[in-house]
Amino acid sequence: MKLNLNIQPLHTWIKTGKEPLVIAGPCSAETEDQLVATAHLLAQTGRISALRAGIWKPRTRPGEFEGIGSIGLEWLKRAKAETGLPTAVEVATAKHVEEALKAGVDILWVGARSTVNPFTVQEIADALRGVDIPVMVKNPVNPDLSLWIGALERINNAGITKLAAIHRGFSSYEKSAFRNEPMWDIAIALKTLAPELPLINDPSHISGNRDLIGYISQKALDLDMQGLMIESHIDPSVAWTDAKQQVTPAALADIIDHLALRKPETRDAAVNDKLAELRQQIDKIDDLLIQKIAERMQIADKIGNYKKDNNITILQVGRWDEIVQKRTNYAKALKLGTEFTEKLLELLHSESISRQTAIMNQNEAGQAAEKLTHV
Structure with a gap:
């Protein structure tokens, strides 16, 4: 907005x-x-x-x-x-x-x-x-x-x-x-x-x-x-x-x-065409990223239901440490910054925890609502 x-x-x-x-x-x-x-x-x-x-x-x-x-x-x-x-x-x-x-x-x-x-x-x-x-x-x-x-x-x-x-x-x-x-x-x-x-x-x-x-x-x-x-x-x-x-x-x-002055736009058609081509590639990758994140969250939901059915806590610190260690090492090999990778993983992890918490609380919320109905 x-x-x-x-x-x-x-x-x-x-x-x-x-x-x-x-x-x-x-x-x-x-x-x-x-x-x-x-x-x-x-x-x-x-x-x-x-x-x-x-x-x-x-x-x-x-x-x-x-x-x-x-x-x-x-x-x-x-x-x-x-x-x-x-x-x-x-x-x-x-x-x-x-x-x-x-x-x-x-x-x-x-x-x-x-x-x-x-x-x-x-x-x-x-x-x-x-x-x-x-x-x-x-x-x-x-x-x-x-x-x-x-x-x-x-x-x-x-x-x-x-x-x-x-x-x-x-x-x-x-x-x-x-x-x-x-x-x-x-x-x-x-x-x-x-x-x-x-x-x-x-x-x-x-x-x-x-x-x-x-x-x-x-x-x-x-x-x-x-x-x-x-x-x-x-x-x-x-x-x-x-x-x-x-x-x-x-x-x-x-x-x-010694400052280099650059323009936000150029009238060079060849340059604009190349930028448009590269941006299309970015758009396709962004769409794929969103799709894969959605798939990841669907799996996180399944894990949340499994934990709920088996009385397992949402957070396992050992598993989280393992994810961070493996993914940051992999990111370094792909020349991605460690700080960026850690922030991205934290966002994904936070959303997963949030969704699993909502799943865990579904029964409790329903039971509380039912009690209020009978009051």
């Missing part, structure tokens, strides 16, 4: 003139000189479509630098006047919205810590009612697609049609190479539900490490995301916030220059 969003195409509200779309600037506006100097260097690269800067910084713990505050908006005005770059700022309260609008900020975004709270998002949406300004919504900190969609809908319901989503990754207990796990499947799910919604990637917050920004950026573009938001500082080594994930304007230009 597609989302019913009333939005304008990205190119109608941000004039890029460049590919890919890049919104860049320091994580935090620290001083007027730092912000304006960074803005000039970014503008000189000729690759930036808008200047971003954190004015209010919601931090995980108190006592850390939480943004320079409203004075930073004046610095942004100066940077815009001198470079011609549109400006973008994060807002987390109605007061932030009011001050940003008064200062002439061109684009607003709702941060991950705000998206997670519907009350906060609604407050921001109410403050935006009747205003014509682009708004971008970051995914919530936790991997919850419904929260992300809900925030987008609240902003859209307030009359904001210049709307975009920002994919900045999700918190996870498991440590990995990333600061925030990309969980690309969630971003893809949003794109599937709302194909017309511009989706912008934030490789800085996903990576947490400037060395990974190019890799994440390329993957995002390969997934047909419409742009990038990258943190850039005139001297990242002395940045007051998120120093490890910021890059200099020169380094940012180098990253962009």
Whole structure:
């Protein structure tokens, strides 16, 4: 089911003139000189479509630098006047919205810590009612697609049609190479539900490490995301916030220059014909997969009836371990990833258990209904 969003195409509200779309600037506006100097260097690269800067910084713990505050908006005005770059700022309260609008900020975004709270998002949406300004919504900190969609809908319901989503990754207990796990499947799910919604990637917050920004950026573009938001500082080594994930304007230009831009479609008839042929093969295999899964479940039902008739428990851990071991080894030989194989087996096993549980409970449910009838 597609989302019913009333939005304008990205190119109608941000004039890029460049590919890919890049919104860049320091994580935090620290001083007027730092912000304006960074803005000039970014503008000189000729690759930036808008200047971003954190004015209010919601931090995980108190006592850390939480943004320079409203004075930073004046610095942004100066940077815009001198470079011609549109400006973008994060807002987390109605007061932030009011001050940003008064200062002439061109684009607003709702941060991950705000998206997670519907009350906060609604407050921001109410403050935006009747205003014509682009708004971008970051995914919530936790991997919850419904929260992300809900925030987008609240902003859209307030009359904001210049709307975009920002994919900045999700918190996870498991440590990995990333600061925030990309969980690309969630971003893809949003794109599937709302194909017309511009989706912008934030490789800085996903990576947490400037060395990974190019890799994440390329993957995002390969997934047909419409742009990038990258943190850039005139001297990242002395940045007051998120120093490890910021890059200099020169380094940012180098990253962009090494990105490969691919199109979602081609006019080459031969290429389209070949793709159509390969997709037909995929369709046939998918149909066969569904058929075989249905056959597997029919056998699982028979096993469930047999267990029920012979008072055998549904779950046998030893049998499950045997399946996982054999199938993952077989999958490796066929060059299938272990994680993918284990997830697939878990889905099949969960469905089998569910169906066998329903079979086991058939008599009990019937007996309970009969007792209620005689009460």
